[in-house]
Amino acid sequence: MSSETTAGPAESTGPVERLHIAGLHAATDAVLSVRDLNVRFNTENGVVHAVRGVDFDLLPGKTLGIVGESGSGKSVTSLAIMGLLPATAEISGSVRLKGRELLGLSDKAMCEYRGNELAMVFQDPLSSLTPVYTVGTQITEALTIHNPTMSRQAKEARAVELLAMVGIPSPKDRLRAFPHEFSGGMRQRVMIAIAIANNPRVLIADEPTTALDVTIQAQVLEVLHRAQEETGAAVVMITHDLGVVAGMADEIMVMYAGKPVETGEVDEIYYNPRMPYTMGLLGAVPRVDVAEKTSLVPIEGMPPNLLHQPTGCSFAPRCPLVSDACLAGEPALAPVAGGVQHRAACIKAESLGGADVDVQDVFAAPPVPVSRFDSIPRTERSTVLQLKDVRKHFPLTRGALFKRRIGTVKAVDGLSFDIREGECFSIVGESGSGKTTTLLEIMEFHKDQDGEVVIGGISNKQAVDAKTKSAMRRELQMVFQDPTGALDPRFTVYEVLAEPLQNVGMDRPAIRKRIMELMKLVGLQPDHVNRFPNQFSGGQRQRIGIARALAVNPKLVVLDEPVSALDVSVQAGVINLLDKLRAELGLSYLLVAHDLSVVRHISNRVAVMYLGKIVEIGEVDRVFDNPRHPYTRALLSAIPVPDPQLERTRERIILQGDLPSPLDAPKGCNFATRCPVFAALPPAKQEKCLTLEPPLEPVAPSAATQALEAAPVPSPDQRFACFFPDGELDEDMLVVHEPADHHAP
């Protein structure tokens, strides 16, 4: 090692160094210990203090979960540890890896550690692999740098071993594959393989599953778990999703405004939070496993601007329990009585303990809105949208000069459902299952479509003239996924909201009045109408999008992943707003979402889609509590729940592989290739799955209930498409983490 490495610690002989000598610093055999880490960036507007005093010790084999909203400084912390921040950032404090100081090391000296003892898995698997090199080259590159003497055969053997470890089938052949031949989940596995190539002591995973589907997320989390077991590395898991870390982490650090506001053992944080922010975060997440309907806890306001040093508690402006004492000085992280290593930065931490504190009361969650349609039975309400056997097939062609048709992509294949007044109907499924295509088909509303779409009594088969179409547009409006992209950056809010109104020929004074109404309706200040969209936060932009959709008083609003681009605390506010609007205005929603917790919270009915077909449809509580189709069961079991104990003991179905390409979709049941039931079936029964397409059939009331009731029982609102819903699950795809195994030292 060069002189730079030795110069590093010598330079930083400050209070931290003295603490260390005195034995107060990292007394235990912590593999990574961070003390008083501060990061400042200089920007045009002044100095941003992005990370303000982060401390933690990480023991070998343990997992630390860092949780926080965007802008809370969690990613900057991880980059500071890795030494990946730009040279312009000012970093102070101490980061010690096995007792050696890392801060102050030159980039070259850091290379010795990076990828060797410290490794990182990044968020976006699509952009973190170089597209022009094969996967094998990229893995061996990591090996070559830190083991120059290793022979080529040895490196190749190790690469194969690594790929097998992260669960890539036929690893030897896949070494020569390029990144574009892998799906997102596979690429993230490769990233993990590269990260663990040199048996790192510390593995930092920065939102490793955020960009992935739930079933793939479950696979990748499983791979991370296995990688940790194999290498014995300590893991820093950075995420905004409290569910993801609940099952994995030993300790949690909640960050807010660049500062840890609560740290402790995972159970302490989840079951006995003492900081109002943590309580709010936990209350803001809808639960997929709870049927009881309560409003979510919204955390009002926005995180503080870190340009200014907060004079009081940084959470005070958003905290419902704020008092004058909170504004006098920022509270330090203090131990909480009764908790082991549980510390919270709140002057009221003591009074917030115990079971009698209800987060719903603390944050004044709005009452559950009741719609006037709730009391009317579903069959008696009028239908606002009906789909009959809608299909959308795309021809797949090949050849540059002469296009040959080589197949058909059945994006949507024979979809039928209806939505009644005042009801929220959701479509769930992995990406590629045809959810968005379904929405587009409804929005297109063209008479040449295959299948019939009826909106408010107007069928697409009659939609010949512009007048019928514009009548339909008044019934149906859409809210987009990305609130930033859906608003014209050159329109002020006034112009954004005025557009649909002008389009229906309203006069100016009426438009002004309506816009003021809309702003109040979605909870925005009416005097913000002059602003451009980029002057709003993400949540506010989505509110503008909702206001625009509501402008012409539609009956049905189509919501395409309306909250997936938002932070947890903001998401809660938008979901509550949608719930309230549905009740107050008697709206119907067609919601497309991949987050099943949100779906369960907001919808009345749900359809599960797989490869363009509905595999299960019905009332949301029935489908979620008593899923019949193996795919629904797998989806539900893949959702992480913010409940550590449940999460550790829960039985999980980990689906093998990815969604098959629509080109080689199976003949019989689409799901057969990944089905856990199918894998365990005897060959005779497997034959049936492979050749026949299961129809969508209602759930038969069990024989026992039929015997008890004299009159024929009306069949429950649930239909599914599977021949063997009661078949046993394949054991290979079932994963149960033993609690003992998790707590082993």
Add this chain to the structure above:
Amino acid sequence: MTNLNAVDPAAAAQDAHLENADVVIGKNTIIFRRFMRNKTAVAGLAIFLALTLFSFVGGYFTQWDKETIDPFNIGMPPSAEHYLGTSQAGIDLYAMTVEGTRISILIGLIVGLVSVLIAAVYGCTMAYFGGKVDKVMLFVLEALIMMPALLVVAVATSGGGEGLKRDLPSWLLLIIVLLVFSWMGTARLIRSLSMSLMQRDFVKAAQYMGVPPRRIVWRHLVPNIGSLLVLDITRGVTGAILAEVAFSFIGIGIKVPDVSLGVLIGGATSQVQTFPWMFWVPLTVMFLLTGSLAMMNDGLRDAFDPSSSSSGKARKTKARRISAETATMKKKAS
């Protein structure tokens, strides 16, 4: 292009007064304020306007014109009678500069504006229709790019087309030729920009609201490539002026008796030593012309770009102005 959707300030102020001082500020005002905040750009605009004014009214300050020969003052340096001196032939340089500047600005403005207009229409049409229309139009465009512009200019202005030359003044002919060869690059840029805009969610949102295609193109596509258009106009004006100067310099552009900055500079190069004023005066004017346009360019880009840094400052100033305006309004009301 922007005042279509902006709220009429007068009506807005009145409404605001009625409705709890909710002030709706027109977008033009905001853009104008942002532009005015950029000192260099304002200076550039001032110079350009001054030059334009000079080229139109400058002729009234002297009794000489560009054709009259003063036999008593041949090749004289600047004096009280001839502000900028005279040429070898005894023609007043001031009068010629005024005339040349006007011709140059005229060529620049017409070519700059019209070529961008052609490019915008052509590019948006290609992007909006796509498919076969796009392919054919793209082929025409590529073919024009391949054409040697210099040769065509030389042929059109010098050789052949006697009838054409008789009917049209040489500067008009040059404008037409320059126009034909100046819009292709911009058109291709606009096509790709509009194509990516068509994919954006806000365009889809407008389609799903039932906004007719014509209005989508006009209200969503054009304003979003608006800053590019404005930039391209200023760039195109500069380019056209330079092209005119270059063509005239090598003798294939403007022909005597028409006079332009290029003709003046070209004619004086051989006599820089003996008649330095004949060379430096038109050259300085040309620098002022193109330099002022370049200075404006940056300010315009900043003003039109909603994500530019000047929006940060704009917000504060805007807020202050709103409060100031409300304050005055309240005073008036009470």
